[in-house]
Amino acid sequence: MGKYLVLQTDFGLGDGAVSAMYGVAHMVSDEVVVEDLTHDIPPYDIWVASYRLYQTVKYWPKETVFVSVVDPGVGSERRSVVAKTKSGHYIITPDNGSLTHIQHYQGIEEIRTIDEVKSRLPHSEESHTFHGRDIYAYNGARLASGEISFEELGSVVPMESIETIGLVEAKSEKSILEGSIDVLDVRFGSLWTNIPLALMKEENIQHGDNLQVTIYHQGKKVYQNIMQFAKSFADVNIGEPLVYVNSLVNIGVAVNQDSFSDLYHIGTGTDWIIKLRKAPKIIFE
Known part of the structure; x- marks a missing residue:
């Protein structure tokens, strides 16, 4: 022992x-x-x-x-x-x-x-x-x-x-990744989802791609934005949001040097659902 x-x-x-x-x-x-x-x-x-x-x-x-x-x-x-x-x-x-x-x-x-x-x-x-x-x-x-x-x-x-708590399974349907916001990186206010990096790879989502991120609370849309899938926080400017891979090799959402949770009043648990997809390219002429 x-x-x-x-x-x-x-x-x-x-x-x-x-x-x-x-x-x-x-x-x-x-x-x-x-x-x-x-x-x-x-x-x-x-x-x-x-x-x-x-x-x-x-x-x-x-x-x-x-x-x-x-x-x-x-x-x-x-x-x-x-x-x-x-x-x-x-x-x-x-x-x-x-x-x-x-x-x-x-x-x-x-x-x-x-x-x-x-x-x-x-x-x-x-x-x-x-x-x-x-x-x-x-x-x-x-x-x-x-x-x-x-x-x-x-x-x-x-x-x-044994007593258990209900979980939401991460999934991918029609190139939209969906999961729950399970917990916070408490000190920094980042969101840790249960979406594994493997699902991102299946959709050929790579670092540098722009993603549309949508968050729902009890079925109601409470946040939507386009942000970069960054390799590190330094890939975006201070105050900018990003999608990244956390220490459990799941997907996280953060704001560089600020609290995403506090800024947008986002909580955790199975009532909080997040969806990710590749953002459509916008061409300025």
Whole structure:
């Protein structure tokens, strides 16, 4: 078993919650290396939590244990689970949709349920609102340190019983590429879509081509413009929009040195649909 434990929460760093999770992990084993994915998931936003796991997990060594705690249902009847991905990583999380993107795009080999009564931090039985510390960080550290095996954490859960969030499939029809705006490049306000570069290549769209970009919110057109498919942000002037390939080799939309999301009030999720096509050539005489 690897010794890495990577934490993701919506807790922020304004109090001691994340530090308490670190402390529990180190009490289990001082050999576990605890790292952060992010603690800035928007409060209760399971969709973003799911996406950030998809964005990050495969870039860590095999057998790394991830703990993802975005848990609006803490203390309810929702299950706590541990998943073994097809890439050989482990994710401990509430069964509330946080595994959606990993399951869809990368695949899960097996899922087991964790007994929240028996498998928890000793003497925490009366606490029902901090499972991130008492169950997830505790069992994550046990798994990462080798104190307990994946199989020993609990019984197998049927894959079809896991909670998932609806996804929009990227597609190409009549030379129009369509997908969803899944998440923001938060600090810079760029839009990350689920349209893979492969679909652009199928339509013979190349760097330097001009594209017509149309964005819809709940079926209503809210933005349309023509912009360059750029290799880098430096290919366009400051303040100009562009289409580019993001770090997941999917298509992104941005404004050079500004926030596309803020400028045009664009959000994320399956209510936000984007369509791309080669722009018709305009000839000035």
